[in-house]
Amino acid sequence: MQDDVKPTRQEISDAIAELGWRLILGAIQTHVQVPSLIAATSAASIAATAAGNEGDRHLDIDVRSRQAVLRLQDAQAGATTGRDLRLARQITEALVGQGFLTNPGTDAVVQELEIAIDALDIAAIRPFWKAVTGYVDEPGPLDSPDGGGALVDPLHRSPTIWFQQMDAPRPQRNRIHFDIDVPHDSAPARIAAALAAGGTMVKDSAAPAYWVLADPEGNEACICTWQGRD
Structure with a gap:
């Protein structure tokens, strides 16, 4: 899928479901559950590095003591694009490679x-x-x-x-x-x-x-x- 394409909601959901991300209000989100603030910071750094310069105006990260919340959306378009789907896969693969898991949330569901x-x-x-x-x-x-x-x-x-x-x-x-x-x-x-x-x-x-x-x-x-x- 081309980076500038705006997929349908069904296409977005299908593309990210197995990655542990979910579509909410035009953006895709996931939680990375961690044991400490240091680990959350590490997960955030891995995600930002995996996205690279393409993450600018697309990737937001909220670092907490027990989780890092990742959010992807084209800030200018106000919608999830093909680039966001590609970045979600890149970020997930990088995190999993370092022992972190992406999921829609356990105690705190993404919403x-x-x-x-x-x-x-x-x-x-x-x-x-x-x-x-x-x-x-x-x-x-x-x-x-x-x-x-x-x-x-x-x-x-x-x-x-x-x-x-x-x-x-x-x-x-x-x-x-x-x-x-x-x-x-x-x-x-x-x-x-x-x-x-x-x-x-x-x-x-x-x-x-x-x-x-x-x-x-x-x-x-x-x-x-x-x-x-x-």
Whole structure:
């Protein structure tokens, strides 16, 4: 596959599944579980070296005391490209060659959190949320001509904020909800855990793209995957 090609979500998932990476919100991610901070730093160095100069604007690494979290995405396009898939393989092979394993996570599954804000006039409220959070526009084309694209943390550490168009006021209903984006093969267990914790299934007609659940007082959250979106 050519480096500048933007594969479908299914093609991305198929290419990285056996490598221990998962597709979440347009980026591919993996965890490298380690016994110490020094080992995490070593894994990060191996990954960065394997990517080389091509990793610039593609590879992000979050080093923790028990893991290194690797994330690949074309920062300019805001999407996973053929280059990212190739780099994932290069990085995985380099890590495995040094005794490290890439996986979607055990105690801490790779995931992304989004905050969805319902609005009647997205263009009116979006500048406020951009200013108050210090966020930047999500790379790539905006979702709509009125500037309704998502806002992202420039350091990729805090939740993405996106805006959902309302057609009428909805009193007595929360207008901000969480979207928890998880690997497609982790969704069933996450949903089961939420239901066992007192939640209810509000809507599953859009599954496997997302399921809408609610807590015992009706506050909603969505479990989301990449599937069903191509």
